[in-house]
Amino acid sequence: LAQMVTNVRTLGAIPILITPNAVIEEYYFTRHPREWYEEVGGANAQLSRYCERIREVAKSLSVPLADVFSASRKSDLKILLRTPMQGNFADGVHPYGAGIPFYAKVIIPVLKEALL
Numbered sequence: 001l002a003q004m005v006t007n008v009r010t011l012g013a014i015p016i017l018i019t020p021n022a023v024i025e026e027y028y029f030t031r032h033p034r035e036w037y038e039e040v041g042g043a044n045a046q047l048s049r050y051c052e053r054i055r056e057v058a059k060s061l062s063v064p065l066a067d068v069f070s071a072s073r074k075s076d077l078k079i080l081l082r083t084p085m086q087g088n089f090a091d092g093v094h095p096y097g098a099g100i101p102f103y104a105k106v107i108i109p110v111l112k113e114a115l116l
Contacts, residue, residue: 001057014114017058018107019051019069021099024077027084027092044073066110068103075102 001017008015022044029043040046051069058065072080080099082091095103 001054002061005057005061005063014064015061016064016066016110016114017054018066019054020047021068021072021080021093021095021103022047022077024081024083024092027090030090064110064114066107068106071102071106 005015005017025043032043037043037046040049047069051067055065055067057063077092078085079097080095080102082089082094082096082099084090087096
């Protein structure tokens, strides 16, 4: 990730890091083996560790960060993500409906700050 930031900067662009959203594990585990995540405490626990590393890189390299993961943990994921009630599929991972403007609400202020 740090190398990617360096590469982007070398090209004269402004890197911006974005954490992924949390997932609805009851749907996620219908498509992915639960045992893959048991050792770390679940899919969101694994994502949390991943996001922490993204935050560390953002801080150490002074890269703007849009922390979608933290924001999504404070929100109703069943409204933000594709579910059987919303999108007719037990996905629980990908933004759908209200999830699209939710991402924009988290990311746009970071973009504006980075570009000013």
